[in-house]
Amino acid sequence: MATTASRALARIDSAARGAPGLLRRLLGTAEQSIDDLLERLMGEPFADRIARVPLALGPSGVDPFGLDPQWAKYALGTIAMLHRRYFRTDVHGIENVPEGRVLLIANHSGQVPIDGALIGAAMFMDAEPPRIIRAMVEKWAVSLPFVSLLFTRVGQVVGVPENAQRLLTQGEALLVFPEGARGISKTFDRRYKLTEFGLGFMRLAIETNTPIVPVAVVGAEEQYVSVANFDSLARLLRMPAFPVIPQLFIPGGQLPLPTKYRLWFGEPMRFTGDPDDDDSIIDEKVWLVKQTIQSMLNRGLKERKHIFW
């Protein structure tokens, strides 16, 4: 009985897949237009650019963490539009990012992690040679259907120390937001004020002898203006935060405001010592990174003439 039912389901499934040649043609056109778009935005075909990225792809065309360049292309097609057209990102100092393993430490803001996507886009589209950055995602996201699939295929990994360590020893570029959910769900009155930094990234950097590149993201705080945060409701819904964003109730306000993003990449910082040191000692080193990012933010804000252009 079970098999008949599933056979029937499979028939429907295959019919849906096989029937419209039109759909396939549409998909073909979509792929072609993504190729064209990326070529126009990057000045060279995607295939040429990705070929220069050092990737550890297995024979199946997927790397051990599940990154699939084919998926990355589609994701990048969308992000490239945001990067170049919607947020018109200004990228400063990207040449500071050294080759080989590196930890990018950035401030986290804007309710939705567009900042991470744009840093990724900058590293792929503006850095030379191009890099695919790996970010660590919340465990919660991994249990969501589609989200988990998309994240893994575009090279994001679950945020556990073992994964970070493995990626760094592989020579990858890792993006970490030490503020985590605390930073991204800040209300508007606390914009551009760094919240408490986690210490894990510093232990990781010392242990794997990895240079840290501080990154300041200016422009994300204004994309969604959050006026309050319901902590208890968030806890109830098992979500990291529950921000109140008035613009969501205005038609069209669901899109982030088209602020102009400015990414500032600082000089690499190197730390030595014992990764298992006491929190207070690690904290001092973390404080240095935090101060660097805060002063980069302050300078970036001073130089900014207008939020939207």
Next chain:
Amino acid sequence: MSLSVSATERTGPTTTTGGAVLITGICGRLGKHLARVLHRERRVVGVDRRSFVDKPKDVEHAQVDIRRKKLKDVFRAGDIEAVVHLGVMHDPRASAADHHSWNVAGFSKLLEYVAQFRIPKLVVLSSANVYGPQPSNPQFLSEDAPLLGGQNFSDIRDLVEVDMLAQGFFWKLPETETVILRPVHILGAVHNAPSNFLRLDPIMTVMGFDPMAQVIQQADVVHAIHLALRPGVRGIFNVAGNEPVPLSRLIKVLGRQRISVPYSLARVVLRRLWALRLTTFPPPELDHIRYVCMVDDRRAREVLGFAPRVSLEETVRSVDEGRW
């Protein structure tokens, strides 16, 4: 069978003494395979309560239950140099009491005799499932990762316990070289959940999930056991086969139909089917097709000298071979 032939073509391990290998659960498919490989180079004694059909002539088979006293006679009779424990029961339909008495009580008995007769080598076939699929798993679990397999799937707690019992043996009896092998999903003619899953037609997957997976062919598992029998080898080894691939690629290799079902629906349906005894997959096993449970096999490659011999394609296709 071509696979077992290729498995026997290896250069033999460096065992010089003529003692016997005692294999528990020899009548399982993996046990038979191992017996066929080992009996050419050393004496093989099998223990299994089932009967051994088409047994090679020189393999001795004692048809005893490992929980019975008679097991001691097998040890007493002679010159056993190594024990390979494959006789783990994992029948999701069997009762918890059965599971416990067989896996835990039976295995404790076995350990008792290993200690009493000072057997120099003990190889236990555990499984990477003892780590359990979780959203918070690192992509590659090392041997010292916590064994959380029973957390969401209480039926396999006794398998975790077997692994723990064997671990206790490391320091309880340091003169015995204890090896615990934790292979990833074993594919082949074996009747286990991953092989049965890939034999489905169409294959059901969970919508929106396509975890990376590692699979290993049964011949490679036999090869790993063979390597573990070498003197001097001890410790825990994760054993992975070929490079990890997304689950969807495994299905593509087989060329089967694939239907993806939303998790909530899949869970309800599977629970119903399970209650009606229409499926062999207990509902918690759905997590295996949602989350990663992959292992870091660096230690097996470096210390054990293990490398998979069967290609990924062959490994996956072997689930359809010889459905006997």
